[in-house]
Amino acid sequence: MTELRTHIAQHRAEVARLLEVDGHREIAEAYLRAGTPALKIAQLFAPLYVDLVTTE
DSSP states (O other): OHHHHHHHHHHHHHHHHHHHHTTOHHHHHHHHHHOSOOOOHHHHHHHHHHHHHHHO
């Protein structure tokens, strides 16, 4: 997850630039203001993992 967060942070400016070039200035500005997303993927899949561990 750390790699994904790092990748998103590193490419944030480029994504915003491409949005602006494509005519989506408001979306680009909102994207830059939003900050780095909290992915929480581990927490989302934790119930599934617990179920698999307890059924084996």
